[in-house]
Amino acid sequence: MKNINKNLKYIIFVGLLLVGVVGIVALSGCINKCGDLDQNCCEKDKCNSGDLVCRDNKCVYCGGVYESCYKDNKCDNGVCSNGKCEKCGKIEELCCSGGICNSGICSKGRCEKCGKIEELCCSGGVCNSGICSKGRCEKCGNAGELCCSGGVCNTGVCSNGKCEKCGMVGELCCSGGVCNTGVCSNGKCTAKTTTQTTLPVKPIKIECEKVDDYSVGDPNIFRTSASNSKVLGQFGCECKSPYNSK
Structure with missing residues (x-):
């Protein structure tokens, strides 16, 4: 009888000990269910589904717009920015991977309008x-x-x-x-520059011989350096010397 009571006490003690350990483990989250959505991450930051990633020790969705993105920065839609997937490729949205925009051009990480006056060049x-x-x-x-x-x-x-x-x-x-x-x-x-043509002149009261040894041909101009002179008629010769009539 004593042996039975002793064994019973031992069994109860072990049972209580196991309950206590399980309770402690459950509170710590290690044995409690882990790896599913909104649950604690399992060992080594693992989650049960490939659609989930461990963020701040919680398993959350990843890859969709406004959902989390993780180490490889992959998003099913959009682009990873500050740990979340955001829309990309359209005007005023983030540039997609590789700086690609569906419309406009990528500038400082965002898609902006291009091609018109005062816009960015495409x-x-x-x-x-x-x-x-x-x-x-x-x-x-x-x-x-x-x-x-x-x-x-x-x-x-x-x-x-x-x-x-x-x-x-x-x-x-x-x-x-x-x-x-x-x-x-x-x-x-x-402006155009104009040159004035100086008319030929000959001494006053002096006539040129029209046809003699001094003439040079027809027509010619007068050549003289005499002062106080003017043109007297038109002659078809060049004055070489005054005409002396006797």
Whole structure:
């Protein structure tokens, strides 16, 4: 009888001990069910489903938009950002993996509009209107604006990358050295210079022999250095010496 009581007490003691250990383990979460959604992660940060990842010792969904992403940064949809999957590829959304955008262009991690005036240049420096300058699309072709591709200007002429007025005096010469006023000189339109023609003169009261040994042909001009002189008629000879009549 004593042996039975002794064995019974031992069994009860062992039973209570096991209950206590199980309780402690359950409270610690190690034996308690783990690895399912919203449950504690199992050993080595493992979860039971491949759709779950361990975040902050909890198993949570991953890969879907607004769901968690983990070490490999993979998302079924969107892109991993700060531990969560976010939408990507559209304007104002995050850039997808590799900086890809379905529309627009990736800039500082986000997809932005591109191709129009004052917008970013699209891939390859392409602009739908204007020309790409320092990463943005700017107006081109008119006087005071940038030259369009190939140095083309709608008005004026391309000089140092900008369209400038041309053709008037003080402005650049237009294409082909054309000036609307003045003449093109060293790339600029300058005023024309006029030369005055000095009429031939001969001494007063002195006539030239028209046909003699001194004439040089017909027609010729007078050559004289005499002062106080003027043209007297038109002669078809060049004065070599005065005509002396006796």
